[in-house]
Amino acid sequence: MLDIKFIRAHPDVVRAGAAKKRIACDIDKILALDREWREMTVEVDSLRQEQKNASKLIGAAAPADRPRLAEEQKQKKELLKQREAAVEVHYKALHELLLRVPNVPAEEVPEGKDDSENVEIKRFGTPRTFDFEARDHIAIGEAQGWLDVLAGARIAGSRNYFLKGDLSLLEGAVMRYALDLMVKKGFMPLSVPTLVRSEIMVGTGYFPGGEDQAYRCDERDDLCLVGTSEVPVTALHQDEIMNAADLPKRYVAQSSCYRREAGTYGKDTRGLYRVHQFQKVEQVIVDVADAERSLAHHHAIVANAEEVLQALELPYRIVNVCGGDLGQPQIQKFDIETWMPSRGNYGETHSASRFHDFQARRLNMRYRTAEGTVHVCHTLNNTVAASVRMLIALLENHQRRDGTVYLPPALRPYMGGREAIGRPIA
């Protein structure tokens, strides 16, 4: 959420930002509602003041006079009640609109309508050329007895799967490697709730707007399954005023992630690329409101993810996500795409976002400076490793002619010291 004061002061900046993101948003309506709301608030506050003062006088008055004075008060109360209700209606309308105003993208965000116009800014590693007929991850997984998508579909519907044997272990190995790396870097590991109140979904910017992508419990519980541990981790300090000296907070969390993938029927239907549930290690930073520091963190969390990919010996590229492909909350986003031979292309495996105070304002997450002033925090997050897409990349890039799969040294300690997994297949 943007600060209404910022919108008042810079309506053109907000309008231009929304346009760059291709998100419709009626700033004039917001400004008009805001103006009216303030006028009404002034009126109601002064009515209340009168009411309060009069009530105090009654308390001080002689008991005999009280009934008569109280009767007068009763009349005035009606007007106040009516005006209070009107203010509330106005405020709610304003708040609803404010929740949907997109964050202003950074200058460095490229113009563009959708992901086809994202700008590649870095490429690392060279996609391998195979001197044999390469298999995709499904072929390898099924031939090795590591993967059962039919069973997944039978017990949980399409886009669900069972990992078996060494592939299940490999998932754990990747997660644990990623987690250990981040802990070594000083990030505080967290185990977090993956079922959260919808208020938290609003706080992190997923609602309103993203309801279709989240699994929700029925009306008995106001809870949603998170699509990423970014949600509970970012919200950890909701409603707190932290000391600036205790910032930044650097967190890392592994969790299951759940995504409905509504509206993707027929898209990436084969294999593990687009699934309803997966494991992910996520990094989150909460810091003071300083644009330069946020930017430095942004580069740092991208570098952390690169370190993982390099250790896993996977080719990747980084794209600067264009305005039209950017979500409502982000200032800027860098996606990291890892080479996936079966796609003949890079596929998104990481997403690094910088929000400034957009999430923190919704979550009411603030800090106090040494001088005693209070400000809204900045937040950022990035994937460290997301399980199934990493497995696709590992299986496909590291497969060998005989159907076994090479393990990069970084993973070996987590796989019993082995240099490869699988048995030779025909």
Add this chain to the structure above:
RNA sequence: GGAGAGAUGGCUGAGUGGCCGAUAGCGCCGGCUUGCUAAGCCGGUGUACUCCUCACGGGGUACCGAGGGUUCGAAUCCCUCUCUCUCCGCCA
């Protein structure tokens, strides 16, 4: 799931209808005292919105878990909900 107790400022903890945005202690900040430290003394110390002001600053309103209600007036009385604790049941 059943029974009971509770939720007050950074923390502890008073407050059962008007004098309460809230006693007190701790903590924290500033000052005095002090060879240094400790102790002591004095003063200050919530957040949000809003109005006035170039600003310094000042005024107003709201907030005692959340939402409703009673009342001229609610931290205080009533209702609903959430959460915490204790006991019982069930279960990993």
